[in-house]
Amino acid sequence: MLAWYRAQQRDLPWRHTRDPYRIWLSETMLQQTRVxxxxxxxERFLERFPDLASLATADEDQVLKQWAGLGYYARARNLKRAxxxxxRDFGGVVPQDPERLRALPGVGPYTCGAIRxxxxxxxxxxxxxxxRRVFSRLLAEKSPPDALLWRAAHELVVGPDPGLFNQSLMELGATLCSPRRPDCRPCPVRDACRGRATGDPSSFPEAARRKPPRAVQASCAVLRRPGRPSQVLLMRRPSKGLLGGLWELPSHDSLDSDGLxxxxxxxxxxxxxxxxRLGKLRHAFTHIxxxxxxxxFEHVGGRxxxxxxxDGSRARWCGPAARRDLPLSALMQKSLRLARL
DNA sequence: AACACGGGGCA
DNA sequence: TGCCCAGTGTT
Structure with missing residues (x-):
């Protein structure tokens, strides 16, 4: 595995450092996200926040701005809180012991092991x-329980360079041992693989069945500021929940414009x-x-x-410069574009 | 144990 | 257009 990894690994930005902050950032960004x-x-995040101290003192809006478009925004909020x-508690030095690491928001069992x-x-x-996929195939187990996978990973990570070994395992899964069409010929562990021996390694692990996303109808408002038509009303979403902390055109979960x-x-x-009505957009989330x-909309009164x-939500008039500066989801970037903003 | 949480690549 | 991917926190 190590020899294969040294020869075949992809050249990725976070593979040129052992700075715990950069490893942590990369592992957080890579959760649920392709390389x-x-x-x-x-790259952009590190330009803006080169170290833990700059991230710690930043405004949450600035952090979310760097994350905008990447999704799962709780990752960014947790990283900043961490x-x-x-x-505050460790003098700016990332703790090495698993208990303290694991206690940081956003650091679960995977990220803890990756940083360590x-x-x-x-x-x-x-x-x-x-x-999970590599082990499932090696063992020819359709759905190996988590405890078995962690035990196996624990028993195998005993060599001189645990970081390289772990990365070799993940690199194998990301490249040769891919979900759909595994390429076994150049695989460094092909001879040990029971999944390959069955003749159909792609049948491991058993695909998890997912619920269909629920259909949601929503509407949002383009409301220009009286006397300053280049500005529109934007609102910050509540800090928790879907797209938490991002800014958007005023929205609500119905087509009813009076409700809006x-x-x-x-x-x-x-x-x-x-x-x-300026138009209709469709946007697919995993679950919606x-x-x-x-x-x-037209302003008819009130200040x-x-x-x-x-809950962290608020409203403000935003001109073009402010709109470039605030964190907007992919959906809202589409919406502003539709409204020619 | 089940569910909430984005976005982009690909067929 | 529809399918696929898969860590952490909350309930």
Whole structure:
């Protein structure tokens, strides 16, 4: 495995460092996210936040801005909170012991093992989706229980370079031992693989059945500021939940434009009436199939109440510069584009 | 144990 | 367009 990895590994930005912060950032970005997708975010994030201290003292909006478009935004909020904890409690030095590491928000069993082995050289196991698939095939087990996978990873990570070994396992799963069409010919462990011996390694592991996404109808408002038409009303979503902490055109979970007007009034203090529908967008989340109606609104009274609510939501008028500066989801970037903003 | 949480690549 | 991917935190 080590020889194969040394010869065949992809050249990735986080493979040129053992800085715990950079390893931690890369592992966090790689959760649920493909390597090619994460690379530009990783580079930009480090330009903006070169170390733990700069991340700890940043505004949450600035951190989310760097994350915008990558998804699963709790990862960014947790990473920032964890950075604050490390600076405050550990003098800015990432702790090496598993208990303290694991206690940081966003650091679960996988990330803990990855930081320990890759950054600190400890013999700590990792089990991610790649490792799960590689082991499932090696053992020809359709759905090996987590405990078995972690035990196997623990028993195998005993060599001189645990970080390289763990990465070799994950690299194998990400490249040759791919989900659909594994390429066994160049595999360094082909002779030990019971899945290959069955003649159909791709049948391992058994595919998890997923629920179909639920259909959601929603609407959002384009409300221009009276006298300053280049500015529109944007709102910050509550810190928790879907797209937490990101900014958006005022939205609510129904096609009903009067309901949307009521939501605008309740959350901003502004009175507005619906006008033309600018268009309809479809956007697929893992668990939601969203149809979003973008509706032009006209201001008819009231003044903006900018005070943030308890849940972190707030409203403000935003011109083009502010819109470039605030974190917007992929969906909202589509919506602003539809509205020619 | 089940569920919430994004986005992009690919057929 | 529909399918696929798969860590952490919460309930």
């Amino acid at each position: 090619e997708n994460a690379i530009p975010y990783y 950075a604050e904890t490390v600076v 082995s890759i950054a600190f050289g400890q013999q700590a196991p990792v089990v991610d989706g790649n490792v 007007a009521a939501a605008i009034r309740d959350r901003s203090g502004l009175l507005a009436e619906p006008g033309d 199939s969203l149809t979003l109606s973008v509706i032009e 903006l109440r900018g005070r943030p609510a308890e």
